[in-house]
Amino acid sequence: MDRTGILFVISAPSGAGKTTLCKAVLDKVEGLQFSTSYTTRRPRKGEIEGKDYFFVDEARFKADVAEGAFIEWAEVHGNLYGTSQQQLHRLTSEGVDILLDIDPQGAMNLQKQSEDAVYIYILPPSFDILKKRLLMRGADSPEVVEKRLQKAGDEIRCYHRYQYLIVNEDFEVALENLESIIRAERVKMREKYRAWVEERFIHLL
């Protein structure tokens, strides 16, 4: 069958476990790749250039914005994040499905122009657990945690504009749900399957 890659857009408030879930599903599902975003944020400990993010300075980022290089971009916690149009189109045209981990602001920008993408929102099971996970992370100062918590409110307000809602209470269940969404979307009925069916069942049609 004709196979153009599907774009899976995943968002969550900080502390929902999105990054761990994304890494696990990439290990489990064949033909799925992570889209590496561009950001002006400083690398966190252990983050790898070109894998976790492309780390660029603000001047370079703004020049790329001016050139229309990003299919979506947004400012989050004072840093800029963007998704390369070229990278995305190259992979999907090769039939690779893409996992795009972006914040709701970026996702909403993308929704305006790309109706084909699949939008998935991940929630922690409760506010208390969200807060605990943010405090346990330890990589950021208490002020940053507080700011993130406020930001989480803004982010959660968008959840109903996504097509799927995964509550990350039990990690294995959440992972199975995410995997199922990807496999199910791959067998969704599409107009382009018509040629495939007609060719095979011409004796009956």
Added chain:
Amino acid sequence: MDRTGILFVISAPSGAGKTTLCKAVLDKVEGLQFSTSYTTRRPRKGEIEGKDYFFVDEARFKADVAEGAFIEWAEVHGNLYGTSQQQLHRLTSEGVDILLDIDPQGAMNLQKQSEDAVYIYILPPSFDILKKRLLMRGADSPEVVEKRLQKAGDEIRCYHRYQYLIVNEDFEVALENLESIIRAERVKMREKYRAWVEERFIHLL
């Protein structure tokens, strides 16, 4: 979360392997039950009353139709098949998901009135394999096989009105796809989740 059962409607031309797939997915997925149809067809070898079908005579079936007992019914290969409205509503209101194995004619009748259901079409990988499977079945006379093959044409013509298309080439893959559709549909965003989210994240919203 509030949980009303989801109705999964599965159709396929004879010989696509639908019955085996349905049985396997019922074993694998918790909270999923088979909706037993009513039919005027004679039981095949091994079929159990109340499990595979409720076998009734034509007079009884037509009386039920007149009373509006069926949410859908259709005539297939000269026999009548119907789905009990009462059985369906009882199970879904208990939060049970329903697998409904009906022919495309019945499915199209259902589509007119029940937009909430999820429609899944199963295809064999090719016409030759479809023909081979029908001949191998052996339970029916050659005339019946020929009639089924003609009927398969009518049935396949409807495939694009379903939401998902599973090609049953490798049984394990087809089963995984069917299972994924069920799990994915369970985490689809629904308006009724709003109360659940708002209650839990009231500190942020």
